[in-house]
Each structure stands twice: as C-alpha cells, then as structure tokens.
Amino acid sequence: MTSSFTPQDQDDAVPPPTFFADVELKLDAIDRLHNPDPDEFTREYVYKRRPAIITGLMDNWPAMERWDFDYFRKFFGDLDIHANIQNLDSKLILGQVGKFRAMKLEQLLDEIENDEEPGRANYLRAYPVHRMVDHYPELEEDYDLPDLVPNWADIRFPAKWRTGTRNPAKLFGLLLAKTFLNRGSGKKATRSEISSRMAAVMFVGSKGTVTPFHSDGMQTAAYLCQVVGRKRCYFVSPDQHKKLYPRAFRRQFGMAQVDYRKPDLDKQPLFRDVVVEETVLHPGETLYVPSGYWHAIEAMDASISYSHQIVNEDNALGWLTCIPERYLAQLYFKSKGGLRNVTGAKDWDDWA
Ligand SMILES: O=C(O)CCC(=O)C(=O)O
Numbered sequence: 001m002t003s004s005f006t007p008q009d010q011d012d013a014v015p016p017p018t019f020f021a022d023v024e025l026k027l028d029a030i031d032r033l034h035n036p037d038p039d040e041f042t043r044e045y046v047y048k049r050r051p052a053i054i055t056g057l058m059d060n061w062p063a064m065e066r067w068d069f070d071y072f073r074k075f076f077g078d079l080d081i082h083a084n085i086q087n088l089d090s091k092l093i094l095g096q097v098g099k100f101r102a103m104k105l106e107q108l109l110d111e112i113e114n115d116e117e118p119g120r121a122n123y124l125r126a127y128p129v130h131r132m133v134d135h136y137p138e139l140e141e142d143y144d145l146p147d148l149v150p151n152w153a154d155i156r157f158p159a160k161w162r163t164g165t166r167n168p169a170k171l172f173g174l175l176l177a178k179t180f181l182n183r184g185s186g187k188k189a190t191r192s193e194i195s196s197r198m199a200a201v202m203f204v205g206s207k208g209t210v211t212p213f214h215s216d217g218m219q220t221a222a223y224l225c226q227v228v229g230r231k232r233c234y235f236v237s238p239d240q241h242k243k244l245y246p247r248a249f250r251r252q253f254g255m256a257q258v259d260y261r262k263p264d265l266d267k268q269p270l271f272r273d274v275v276v277e278e279t280v281l282h283p284g285e286t287l288y289v290p291s292g293y294w295h296a297i298e299a300m301d302a303s304i305s306y307s308h309q310i311v312n313e314d315n316a317l318g319w320l321t322c323i324p325e326r327y328l329a330q331l332y333f334k335s336k337g338g339l340r341n342v343t344g345a346k347d348w349d350d351w352a
C-alpha cells in the first residue's frame with residue numbers, strides 16, 4: 001500500500017500532559033544542552049545521575065531527512081515483528097503494556113496510518129537495530145552512534161579506566177565488567193556487532209504510545225535519539241522509588257506498579273506525593289537517561305526513535321550485580337516462549 005501520510009505532518013499544538021492531575025508536575029524541568037563538552041557532561045550529568053536533553057548530536061544524521069514511514073515500509077516492510085497494540089483506556093504498567101501481535105512491519109505501518117481510533121496506539125517497541133542493519137546494511141549510513149559519554153559496551157573504543165577508588169572489591173568488579181563488556185574492542189567490528197553489544201533498539205509507533213514508568217534493565221543509562229515526532233518524557237528521581245511501588249525483588253529491571261495516568265490512590269497512597277519532572281523531546285534531540293532514573297514516555301505524534309544502552313564506571317558495578325538475577329529471569333522467560341509480556345520485542349540474547 002502506498003500513502004501520502006508523513007509523520008512530520010504533526011499538529012504543532014502541544015497536547016496537555018496525561019499525567020494524573022493531583023501530583024506535582026514540574027513542566028519543562030530538564031536541562032537542554034547544545035553540543036556539551038564530553039568531560040563536563042560526564043561529570044555533571046553521568047556521575048550526578050541527572051537526565052538531560054542534548055541538541056546538536058544528530059545534526060548531521062541523514063536519518064533526519066530520510067526516516068519516515070514510507071522509508072521503513074520500503075526497506076523493512078517485510079520484517080517479522082511483534083507489534084504492541086495498546087488500549088489506552090486500560091491500566092498500563094511495565095509488564096502489562098498491552099497485547100503483542102505477530103505481523104510484518106508493513107502491517108503495523110498500515111495500522112498506524114489508517115487507525116483513527118482515539119483509544120488505541122500501535123508500537124514497534126525496542127526492535128534490535130542490528131537485525132535491521134543485517135536486513136538493510138545501508139541503514140548504518142543514516143545515523144552516527146552517539147558517543148558523548150564513556151561507554152564500555154561501545155567496542156569501537158577501548159574502555160577508559162580512570163577510577164579513583166582504592167576499594168579492592170570495587171576495583172575487581174569494575175575490572176571484571178570492563179573486561180567483559182569491552183571484549184573485542186580494538187578489532188574490526190561491523191556496525192551490526194557494535195549495535196548488538198550496545199543493545200541498540202528502534203521504536204516506531206503511532207501518536208499516543210505509552211511506555212510506563214521503569215528504570216532501564218541492568219541499571220544501564222541510555223540515549224534516546226528522537227528522529228520523527230515528539231515524545232513527552234516524565235522523570236522520577238531514584239530516591240522517590242517507593243512512591244512508584246516498584247515490583248519487589250527486581251534489581252535488574254525497575255518496574256513501577258502505578259499507572260501514572262490513573263493511579264489507585266487507595267492502594268498506592270504514596271504516589272500522591274511524587275514530584276515529577278517533565279519535558280518534551282523534539283525531533284533532532286537526544287535524551288540522556290541516567291542509570292536507575294525512573295522514566296515514562298508517551299508519543300505526542302507518530303514517532304520514530306533510536307536508542308542504545310550505556311555502561312561505564314558510574315554504573316558498571318550495578319550492572320555486574322544484576323547478572324545473576326537477569327540470568328534467572330532469562331531462563332524463566334525462555335521457558336515461557338519469550339520476553340514480550342515485559343518489554344516488547346527486546347531480546348535478551350542480543351544483550352552483551
Ligand atoms: O520511547 C519509549 O517509548 C521508551 C524509551 C525507553 O524508555 C528506553 O529506551 O529505555
């Protein structure tokens with residue numbers, strides 16, 4: 001099917017936040033930095049674990065011109081995917097983000113373009129980018145892998161080691177994580193191999209998609225590079241985690257049990273006191289999500305985003321201590337036939 005729909009045909013009016021009205025919402029609360037100095041950014045945002053929006057990183061990406069739904073239909077239409085079909089009127093929390101249906105990407109794009117139903121949203125959630133690159137190698141010319149902050153999973157570069165710690169257990173842990181994550185660096189690697197190690201993922205969806213509150217798996221930090229459409233981002237600092245009622249015994253993936261749009265305040269009274277930072281991520285902007293920081297993201301327009309994970313000295317020990325739990329979770333979900341009931345299409349075999 002051909003269509004004249006382009007996601008850029010967006011309504012410039014900013015729709016109101018869908019956040020539950022009775023909590024303190026700090027609007028436009030996230031720092032915006034244009035081409036920051038990498039060392040300063042690492043010191044002020046990575047080590048202090050503050051989210052930020054970075055402008056300038058994507059200025060030379062051909063993706064900004066090329067990526068739209070027609071492009072994805074042309075080169076990736078026949079990809080087999082599991083699309084997340086969200087009923088926005090029902091409760092949405094991590095682990096309960098809606099149904100997943102097997103289809104070709106082309107079918108999902110048709111649904112996104114034709115579906116006018118207000119209470120529904122369709123999402124290709126966290127599809128592994130290395131599979132897209134294997135499918136259509138020219139994709140890698142469309143974008144640069146952001147490398148503002150040290151990333152031991154980025155095997156284009158040898159991992160830097162600049163720790164000041166003298167604690168032998170910490171030193172040993174950091175060395176172990178660095179060696180494991182950065183293995184193979186210095187050798188020639190394909191974009192597909194590099195992307196796979198960093199767990200690079202793509203998001204393609206309709207206006208209205210909701211990613212409920214979570215902190216990223218394995219305590220990684222992440223870049224979220226917005227190519228098409230706007231996304232509204234909500235943040236809750238890690239010290240407020242109790243107010244989100246995280247699922248117990250999960251260090252390796254923070255999953256809130258509150259639906260921020262319609263919380264059950266009888267069962268989740270602490271949520272009333274949460275302080276939320278809000279911002280709008282525009283096309284061409286990159287969101288930096290710190291390790292352990294709670295975030296929820298909703299698409300204000302039809303949207304395309306690229307994301308990859310970051311592990312370095314700041315979060316490597318957390319990453320390491322998550323491995324046993326992640327291993328058990330992986331066994332469990334494999335026995336259930338996949339991970340789709342938790343995050344979507346993210347396949348843990350692709351991670352490190
Ligand atoms: O954009 C989204 O829907 C979710 C992005 C996200 O939370 C992530 O990449 O960790």
Ligand SMILES: [Fe+2]
Pocket residue numbers: 214215216289295
């Ligand atoms: Fe996330």
